[in-house]
Amino acid sequence: MSAIAGSRAKADGPLKVAVPRGALLTETLDILDAVGIDTSGPRSDSRSLIFETDGVTLVTMRPSDVPTYVEAGAADVGITGKDVLLEQADRVVYELLDLGYGRCRMVLAGRRGDARLGEAQRRLGMMRIATKYPRIAERHFEQSGRQVEVIEVKGSVELAPLIGLGDGIVDLVATGRTLEENDLEVREEIVECTARFVANRVAHKLRAGEVDELTAKLREASGG
Amino acid sequence: MIHPIPPGTRDVLPDEMRELRRLNRALIEVFEARGYGEVATPAIEYDEVLARGGGRAADSAYRFFDESGELLALRSDMTVPIARLVASRYASAEPPLRLCYLASAYRAVRPQRGQMREFVQAGVELIGAPAPDGTAEVIEVLEAALDAAGLDRAVIGLGDADLYRALLTEFGLEGEVREAILSRLATHDLVGLETELSEVRGLGDDQIATCVALSQMRGGREVLEQARGLGGAAVERATAQMQATFDALERRGVADRVRIDLGLLRDLGYYSGAILEVYDPALGHILGGGGRYDTLMRRFGVDLPAAGFALYLERVHVAQMEEERRREAKQ
Numbered sequence: 001m002s003a004i005a006g007s008r009a010k011a012d013g014p015l016k017v018a019v020p021r022g023a024l025l026t027e028t029l030d031i032l033d034a035v036g037i038d039t040s041g042p043r044s045d046s047r048s049l050i051f052e053t054d055g056v057t058l059v060t061m062r063p064s065d066v067p068t069y070v071e072a073g074a075a076d077v078g079i080t081g082k083d084v085l086l087e088q089a090d091r092v093v094y095e096l097l098d099l100g101y102g103r104c105r106m107v108l109a110g111r112r113g114d115a116r117l118g119e120a121q122r123r124l125g126m127m128r129i130a131t132k133y134p135r136i137a138e139r140h141f142e143q144s145g146r147q148v149e150v151i152e153v154k155g156s157v158e159l160a161p162l163i164g165l166g167d168g169i170v171d172l173v174a175t176g177r178t179l180e181e182n183d184l185e186v187r188e189e190i191v192e193c194t195a196r197f198v199a200n201r202v203a204h205k206l207r208a209g210e211v212d213e214l215t216a217k218l219r220e221a222s223g224g
Numbered sequence: 225m226i227h228p229i230p231p232g233t234r235d236v237l238p239d240e241m242r243e244l245r246r247l248n249r250a251l252i253e254v255f256e257a258r259g260y261g262e263v264a265t266p267a268i269e270y271d272e273v274l275a276r277g278g279g280r281a282a283d284s285a286y287r288f289f290d291e292s293g294e295l296l297a298l299r300s301d302m303t304v305p306i307a308r309l310v311a312s313r314y315a316s317a318e319p320p321l322r323l324c325y326l327a328s329a330y331r332a333v334r335p336q337r338g339q340m341r342e343f344v345q346a347g348v349e350l351i352g353a354p355a356p357d358g359t360a361e362v363i364e365v366l367e368a369a370l371d372a373a374g375l376d377r378a379v380i381g382l383g384d385a386d387l388y389r390a391l392l393t394e395f396g397l398e399g400e401v402r403e404a405i406l407s408r409l410a411t412h413d414l415v416g417l418e419t420e421l422s423e424v425r426g427l428g429d430d431q432i433a434t435c436v437a438l439s440q441m442r443g444g445r446e447v448l449e450q451a452r453g454l455g456g457a458a459v460e461r462a463t464a465q466m467q468a469t470f471d472a473l474e475r476r477g478v479a480d481r482v483r484i485d486l487g488l489l490r491d492l493g494y495y496s497g498a499i500l501e502v503y504d505p506a507l508g509h510i511l512g513g514g515g516r517y518d519t520l521m522r523r524f525g526v527d528l529p530a531a532g533f534a535l536y537l538e539r540v541h542v543a544q545m546e547e548e549r550r551r552e553a554k555q
Contacts, residue, residue: 012505012550073508090334094412196415202503202510204412205381205485208442 015056015203015210018070018078020063023174024195027101028079032058035217067091067198076203077211082193083172087133094204096215097197099222106136108188109179110168111161117187120167121146127167130160137170140190158182232333232341247541248326250372251346255324258365260348263323265305267330271297276523277304277494285332285341298330303494303517303532306349311524319352319528326537340538347514347534351521354529355465359498359516360472362531366502366514367478373540374547378504378511380481381442383488384466385495385515390458391438395431397424409439410489434459442485445470451486462486469498494520500533506546511539
């Protein structure tokens with residue numbers, strides 16, 4: 001089977017919008033409400049993943065899957081965090097709009113009052129960094145001319161430096177409470193992330209009118 | 225026992241091969257019927273020869289030494305090898321030259337997502353025919369090829385490769401800033417584009433607005449009028465050229481499937497003037513692309529204007545299957 005079989009998409013019918021579940025969900029549904037899209041489906045207790053409304057089809061998924069679906073054209077447009085887009089920078093999606101919400105920071109954090117990060121850098125020549133965002137972490141250290149061993153973990157990354165897996169972490173921080181509770185502190189700020197509106201390359205060309213109209217409405221609703 | 229093959233390559237078995245062969249034949253017949261003779265070139269070339277193409281074409285991902293220490297490379301497209309072929313074999317031929325091909329090319333991509341390291345391209349090169357009529361001829365052949373493949377809903381985007389380079393020069397932007405902005409335009413990162421532009425000192429709000437607005441302008445010929453309204457020499461020149469191409473297409477009666485797209489940018493280093501991309505509603509990836517490369521032949525010592533396109537055969541096949549299914553469902 002061809003490797004591009006997964007990229008097949010039906011361009012007919014309503015525009016398919018990839019909606020991120022999780023932390024961005026509520027504000028995403030709010031802004032979709034504001035542009036006149038009926039979000040009662042995804043707001044209900046339904047276990048469905050696909051919701052037909054008048055005009056568009058909402059497809060709910062993990063934020064990190066949004067670039068995959070949009071790149072392949074399985075969804076025409078979508079909303080996800082800048083952190084996800086940076087981590088999957090090689091996915092070809094058009095980033096059309098900064099929606100402004102879901103604001104958080106990608107940071108380098110270490111144990112409070114602990115000199116291990118600097119010491120590893122100085123005496124061992126490289127730091128070991130645990131993260132769910134290996135590419136963002138690698139790029140950050142590369143751009144600042146430092147060597148690093150990136151350790152990718154899937155779950156609670158705060159755990160890693162506490163029990164000796166890594167000297168620090170690179171992670172997304174909203175309020176900073178999780179860091180605080182785990183006796184960690186921010187050492188460097190890498191980038192600020194917000195929710196972004198993205199489009200598939202072909203949909204952006206072939207459904208230009210619909211995509212532009214939705215972009216304009218979202219721009220207005222996000223106050224941008 | 226399973227013996228692996230490199231990721232991004234694949235075997236083709238008889239059922240698929242039969243369909244691919246039918247598609248190949250249909251495409252080559254279209255090309256031949258319009259006077260484009262089929263050529264083949266070696267998959268491996270001297271690296272320094274391919275490097276004359278510049279840009280990504282020079283970026284042959286797979287290089288190796290032969291037994292006498294020569295650096296060889298696998299071709300990353302067919303346009304550069306054909307430029308080489310024309311310069312060597314047809315140096316004194318009367319232009320224009322019409323050539324077509326069906327060949328594998330090789331690029332380093334992360335496989336398994338619509339991209340293969342080895343892929344087949346079917347395309348044509350028209351060498352020695354200047355814009356706008358040469359461009360229009362190539363687009364006419366492309367449309368006939370899409371029809372032969374059964375992709376009657378496919379659309380061709382028409383852009384201009386020099387637009388942003390000229391626009392940024394007009395804005396007085398050079399060096400790193402310029403490259404950063406071009407890269408945002410190429411990836412169509414609008415948020416990043418606005419950020420980059422707003423950080424440039426001395427750039428007026430109207431200049432920023434022009435650059436952002438241009439990248440979003442696409443549609444029928446009315447788009448050219450809108451773009452002209454933004455003013456400036458770069459926009460004027462690009463829209464005049466696109467207008468001329470569009471007029472030439474209308475004279476040939478093949479303008480219906482062509483959409484003007486001022487946001488179009490292709491990352492191959494040798495393009496100049498008109499650039500093309502092909503889309504089908506059944507597929508989320510582009511089916512192919514092309515355009516003019518009026519300065520490429522000069523790098524091989526033959527100063528001739530040229531244009532061409534290449535379709536990704538496997539993607540055309542996927543789209544063809546989807547379109548067939550759609551037509552059957554409709555009946």
